Amino acid sequence: MPLRLLHALGRGIWTLILRWQNWLVGAALLAAVLVGIRCYPHAPLAAQASTSTGVYDASGQLLRLTLSRDDKYRQWLPLAQMPPALVEAVMLHEDAWFRWHPGFNPVSLVRGAWVSYVRGGNRQGGSTLTMQLARLLYRLNTRSPAGKAEQVLRAVWLELRYSKNEILEAYLNYAPYGGNVEGVAAASLVYFGKRPQDLSLPEALTLAVVPQDPTRRLRGAADAATGAVPALQQADLNRGLRAARDRLYARWRERHGADAGDDALMRLPLNLGATAQLPFIAPHAVEQVLREARLAGHGDAPRIDTTLDAGLQRVLERQLRETLQREGARGLDNAAALLVDTRDMGIKALVGSADYANAAIAGQVNGTAAKRSPGSTLKPFIYALGMDQGVLHPRTVLRDVPSSFGPFTPENYDGRFLGPVTATEALIRSRNIPAVWVASQLASPNLYEFLKRAGISRMLGERHYGLALVLGGGEVTMQELAGLYAMLANQGELRPLRLRQDEPVAPGVRLLSAEASFMTLDMLKQNPRPDEATTATPARLPIYWKTGTSWGFRDAWTAGGFGPYVLVVWMGNFDGAGNPALIGVETAAPLFFRMADAILAHDRRLAEPAWTIPPQLRKVEICLASGDLPNAWCPQRGTTWFIPGKSPIRVSTVHRPVVVDTRTGRVACPPYDPATTRTEIYEFWPSDLARVFAQAGIPRRKPPDDADCAAGDGDAPRITSPLRGAAYTLRARGGEESRVAFSATVDAGVRQVYWFVDDEYIGAAGSGETLFWQAAAAGTHTARAVDDHGRSDTRELRVIAVN
Template sequence: MTFVSSLRNLSGCLWRLLVRWQNVIAGLLLLALLLLGIRLYPHPPLSAQASSSTAVYGRNGELLRLTLSADDKYRQWVPLAQMPPTLVDAVLLHEDAWFRWHPGFNPLSLVRGAWVSYVQGGNRQGGSTLTMQLARLMYRLNTRSPAGKAEQVLRAVWLELRYSKNDILEAYLNFAPYGRNVEGVGAASLVYFGKQPQQLALPEALALAVLPQDPTRRARDAAADTPDGLNAGLRQARERLYARWRERHAQDAGSDALMRMPLNLRTPAQLPFLAPHAVEQVLREAHMAGEHRPRLETTIDPVLQRTLERQVRETLQREHARGLDNAAALLVDTRDMSVRALVGSADYADAAIAGQVNGTAAKRSPGSTLKPFIYALGLDQGVLHPRTVLRDVPSSFGPFTPENYDGRFLGPVTATEALIRSRNIPAVWVAAQLAEPNLYTFLKRAGIARMASERHYGLALVLGGGEVSLQELATLYAMLSNRGELKPLRLRADAPPAAGVRLLSEEASFMTLDMLRQNPRPDEATTATPARLPIYWKTGTSWGFRDAWTAGSFGPYVLVVWMGNFDGAGNPALIGVETAAPLFFRIADAILAQDRQLAEPAWTIPAHLRKVEVCLASGDLPNAWCPQRGLTWFIPGKSPIRVSSVHRPVNIDIASGKVACAPFDAAATRTEIYEYWPSDLARVFAQAGIPRRKPPAGADCGGSGSGDAPRIGSPLRGASYTLRARGGQAERVAFSATVDASVRELYWFVDDEYIGAAASGETLFWQAAVAGQHRVRAVDDHGRSDTRELRVIAVD
């Protein structure tokens, strides 16, 4: 009975106890559910509480620039998983050894801090945990008063309720102050040591662990004579922490030597500021795309960037006496279209030259740098081949009458010579022959931005009448290297290479580069060791000497150089071949010298390209009497085919020395070869004092021969002439034409009415009697003719 009674009493007690505590247990369960709900309720991550700096890197991982955050801080958010364990352990050891177990505050630490601060009157000690410090930083609390400290505790508990310990630790490491305007381990490791947090060594990690406790004083520059490069406060704090570290990590005896090595802390002023224009372009494009990344990787190669900057700086130092103070340069790797170096101005910090302007993105007149694409289009459309002989003679193209830069005319020049010697008349003639696409359409398809209408430019576009940016020009030249495929530039490393758009054939691109390869260096006579790789290049000078250009390629690179003034001021020294070309070759030589492994891309001759023999004097297929012949590239089915007619045989009577016409005794005659140059070319030869063996009079014996028909030069095609409505006075219209060398006289007709004759090479003048459309016809003395429409308008 006693046992049963005792058992009943015990059961009763347990039941009464359970009844008494059921409310407490229910309350605890409810509290647990509440806490769980608080934790699980969606809330923004702690990383959203602060804006971040953007670190911009080059292609080799070198930091180019660390920007300021929206609140003007250097702050880089680094996930806890990417923090070095050494640093995390050091911070916990130094700041909050009980972090993993307390609820956000440590009562013992608070009591001890209050006792020392308010009772003993010593240095203030807050007794703050990492969570409390994070609360103070995030909510900008004033914790010097008891009320402020109480709010800090409550905020810390609230953080602990909502976030995990790892979240709080990660946030603290990213919010902690590291002196000046540096916050967080990510920015501090970049600013003070120039490396990522994962790369920190133990001495560096310990230095960062103690900095937040007194960042203002400990981040000050060390005295120049300190052996370890640290100021006294930081050194002593780090030594104290290391002593505690060694107690816990006795096996790290080898780190004693590391701790004795110098550890120079850099300052924010020593942060790199490389490729400023390229960095700003990347940042601007990312902002416009709505990207806000803490890390951006570019294609810039810091080594090549410094090479370009150095060559630009040294060149302008030499040219300063001539008033040349600014330049821009761009280097592109055609293999993936990555921008390897970008110099937007001579000095980003020089306000006198508007140095912050990115000259590679500015629209400028390209001068003659577009001429290779005129010839490439001409090659593609069958207008010419590299040895086609073009006329560099006074010419008019409607109302447009271009002149050469030097004011001279060379007469017959091959297409290759005309391109590399930058002759304007042949280039305009080629452009005038283009069908679809012409130069304007080609540039529009190539993505040249902000172009006016085609009518606005006319043929002046050939000579730099439009505007392109240096980046656009680099894209065009890279297209030649990429066998006619246009691809966009890449400045971001994460931008995938784009598929190309074909604008030129492989054959035309190959031939155009081969023509540019024959352009001799401006310093060829003084260069002891020529470049070990061929260089394909072209210069340009804009009207008024406002812009000097050189663009070209070598190895896998395309390089474009510009010199001038951002305000458009002219300078007679701004001539492409004299100023931009020397800088271009200095850069190319420097790159080739520092990279001995650089090689020419594997070129293969396009399958449809052939070499044919031509007569060098005319560029046409040689006839039986052509004395000098050579080979040229030829596109079957495209390149122009005709037999040369410059050299023709003439039968001469041996006795009299005069022309012998049939019938004649072959034994009494000899055959001599004469050059039949058209009248415009013959006139240039005569003006230049270049002797030519003219055919004798009557050499064709009255036949039409094999010469060319006349080509009317004036009246101008598309031009209008005026007639005074009162008084009937009209301006005199000059009639002239280019004729074959066999022609002695040219007959002129207007609306089939004969108006007069003129000797070969002479001009006939005519006055219109009535306004309207007229048809002008020129007939040579062999019956060959040419016609042109003439418009006469009446004016008051």
């Protein structure tokens, strides 16, 4: 190209730039302003209003949809999670040019004004999706030309600040769907009981046409108060809604073509629900998880996934309801139950009361979180601690005899004494005196320290409870008790309960050894179910369980486990009123087993966990009469679990050989003459046990009287009074009130006990008899009991002078 032409072209371009420079500068400035407006920080549209919280069970079933802070059913769903068919249907029906207009559509506005004001037809607003969002966000009155103008300006302002996807997402989440329902997520749950992602094409098209006129198009739908849906359960869906949906489907077919399957779906009747039909499952558990979310600062979370199982929740509620219907005549009208999966400590079902809506029983109180006396349900942990501290093993023979522990003199529930019982029998038969004795032998930790380590809340000082804590003198919640029983299933490791899926499974804190936990569960499995005689088909899985009854018959408990679950059941009254029918084994236990049987029937796949015997555990042979290692004369032997280095070990002394003089029937003195003596085996029971046998009418062959030469290997006497640690009063006027009772438990071969105070002989008493002594002055003394075989026991005695 000649140089002259190039110069001419350059001058022409420069001339054009100079001529249009003002316009170019203006366009650049406008572009900069628009970019600045878009980039300037501004609040997301999702922050314009509060949202509801959807609470779900572990399988994704909705348990409850709460109201937002402004009393709306509204859930924010990101555009990417909305079904494409619903998004496309909304734009096709409401605003086909949404992606191209600047916030308003001039053609639609002119057409709407012509129809509304010139032709006098039905009012048409000509609003775009952006304009409708502006009206919702800024609460505009758009029925007047001025209001419509403001709506247009607000829409343009939204388009300048937000992207098309942000505006579309906001509209779909704020669109009105009748009453106090807003947004497609909430509408999908309310009207179809499902997530938007699960909507069918007819359901998506139905939701797409509702916001245009929600009041008229939902006329005839489910009644908000009763939940009835008479019109929509029939084929004649509300005519206006059906007609609008069919028109939209016709346009949909034009775009997507005919589909026989879609045509068939469109002919099916639609059943719409109502807010009154929203699920209200496990109300106490849902309120607990919502309260915990608020305390953690997550009260506006749109979704909370819990560990609950709605199916198991219904199983427990049904069994509880049916049981109380049968027991109503006995004044039993309230109960609670808790089911925990020990594998991950998730709460699978929580029934806080018999009826959440019943104000007469304070039904809205969550009984699983209320502090109540646990009765005897803590006894398994007494025995577990005793096995860990070498106090006993499962077949150790304990004394169920009248006993005092300092100022505390416990009694059995039935007022009877069984004499010698194994630790297993004492636990499953819930004998109080053996349990208190075991607790009195515990060192570190004792039961109080154990419960503190386990996180039992709001406990008073240890002196407040004393040994009464063993029998339910303190208070625990059902959730705390379930955690303790789950600890046994988890081999002595305590883990916190979980109610939310996103809560991590916390590492355990060891409170018991695996060996003691295993043996305790093995003891509890031997507890026969209360209906064993009448149950035709026993449970598929073994059940380990324990009952409890609080003082004054205020609380009846049963706690235990089967398969992977721990179940705790409580019956009582939230106001603490007593009822003689509130006995654990008679009321709570039957309900416990009905629930356990129903759970096992509900899930046939449940299996017993693979119990592994702890490596340190052994089985040893014992003499059944004493629970000790058998001597040569023990006639009946068995086996028991044994922890080497921990469990108590000694040779039994109950069965002993006695050389009897055949001429006198008395014990013979050595040297023995075979012609006039014979050897017989006798049971040598301590005096307190022998007395219980006699009172119960249980015959025991009494050893013959000793000769003067006899000496034995029996047990030394054990002073039972004066009480250890007790102070006795010396009154100025004297009398029987100032006397101190001296008594001791002695070996079966003992006939006489000699008593000394500060090495001064004060008198003798026969086996099982009591000697009374009057102190001459206040002070600390030493009492000593010596049997007629020379064996002795001592105890410190404190006497206080009072006027």
